[in-house]
Amino acid sequence: MFVIWTDPAPGPRGAPSVGALKPPTCERPNVATQVPHIEPTHVLVLGGLDDPERDALVSCHTAVLAALDHATSVDVYLDADHIAGVSLGSLADIGEAFDLVADGQYRGEIPEGAAHLAQLLDVRQFEEIAAVEGIVLRRADIPFLVYRPDDRLVELDASRTDDAVEDIQRETGDYPVGLFEATPIVQWRADGREYALDPPAVTVDDAAFSLSNLASVTLDRERRRIHLAWDATERGFLSRLAARFRPSRPTTLAFEDDPAFERIAQEFESVGETLGVLSGDGIDRF
Numbered sequence: 678m679f680v681i682w683t684d685p686a687p688g689p690r691g692a693p694s695v696g697a698l699k700p701p702t703c704e705r706p707n708v709a710t711q712v713p714h715i716e717p718t719h720v721l722v723l724g725g726l727d728d729p730e731r732d733a734l735v736s737c738h739t740a741v742l743a744a745l746d747h748a749t750s751v752d753v754y755l756d757a758d759h760i761a762g763v764s765l766g767s768l769a770d771i772g773e774a775f776d777l778v779a780d781g782q783y784r785g786e787i788p789e790g791a792a793h794l795a796q797l798l799d800v801r802q803f804e805e806i807a808a809v810e811g812i813v814l815r816r817a818d819i820p821f822l823v824y825r826p827d828d829r830l831v832e833l834d835a836s837r838t839d840d841a842v843e844d845i846q847r848e849t850g851d852y853p854v855g856l857f858e859a860t861p862i863v864q865w866r867a868d869g870r871e872y873a874l875d876p877p878a879v880t881v882d883d884a885a886f887s888l889s890n891l892a893s894v895t896l897d898r899e900r901r902r903i904h905l906a907w908d909a910t911e912r913g914f915l916s917r918l919a920a921r922f923r924p925s926r927p928t929t930l931a932f933e934d935d936p937a938f939e940r941i942a943q944e945f946e947s948v949g950e951t952l953g954v955l956s957g958d959g960i961d962r963f
Contacts (some may be wrong), residue, residue, distance in 0.1 A: 712811030722852035723889040724952025743848035747838040748814040756899035802963040853953025881924040894949030895956040901938040903930040
């Protein structure tokens with residue numbers, strides 16, 4: 678357990694130690710809880726960003742702040758293992774302004790804590806918030822938005838709020854990202870496998886491939902083909918090993934008749950346009 682301490686304390690040579698960590702002097706808080714999971718109605722998908730690091734930060738953080746007006750409180754979850762390597766300026770502000778409700782979990786009321794959260798999210802790279810495991814917006818103590826920086830993932834339960842979807846879509850509109858409904862857009866069966874365009878992924882049987890890794894979507898109506906190009910490769914031994922036992926990323930989706938192709942291609946076209954990855958080659962508009 679740790680508490681962020683912002684009071685100056687003399688260092689070895691009398692210099693102040695800002696943002697130091699100390700055990701609590703008050704009653705021990707509740708046992709730490711993990712970042713909660715919600716049943717999202719919508720999920721933010723990152724598309725063809727000009728600067729993947731900077732634009733992903735701005736898009737995710739803009740989405741969180743856009744929904745802040747719908748929250749009554751915000752929780753910030755911190756990971757003690759990453760505190761040592763992070764500048765503690767804004768984290769120290771959170772520790773001072775927010776209440777410690779469990780180990781590593783700090784809660785601030787909204788609108789009082791809005792400025793502190795905005796300052797925490799005002800960074801240039803994800804490394805600067807490596808200690809943040811998650812940020813959770815709550816309304817009447819019920820979580821409705823969960824942001825996990827490590828996963829570049831923002832999930833929203835719009836059933837708990839009014840107009841949050843519209844606010845997020847409006848504020849992130851300058852970036853090739855999409856706040857999609859977290860439900861299958863279209864499903865089909867081919868070659869003995871079950872396929873779905875199911876944000877935030879394209880799924881093949883039980884395997885899911887993130888739409889954020891799409892480099893391009895090309896529609897070939899004449900041949901009834903949808904061509905998908907992917908950015909990321911499998912990294913790390915375990916990821917490569919797992920990839921050997923699951924379906925490959927779909928790169929060419931083929932259809933036997935026009936109605937099936939048109940039904941599915943229109944959905945991929947819409948998603949590709951939203952994410953800024955729709956290729957101009959081979960497209961025959963419907």
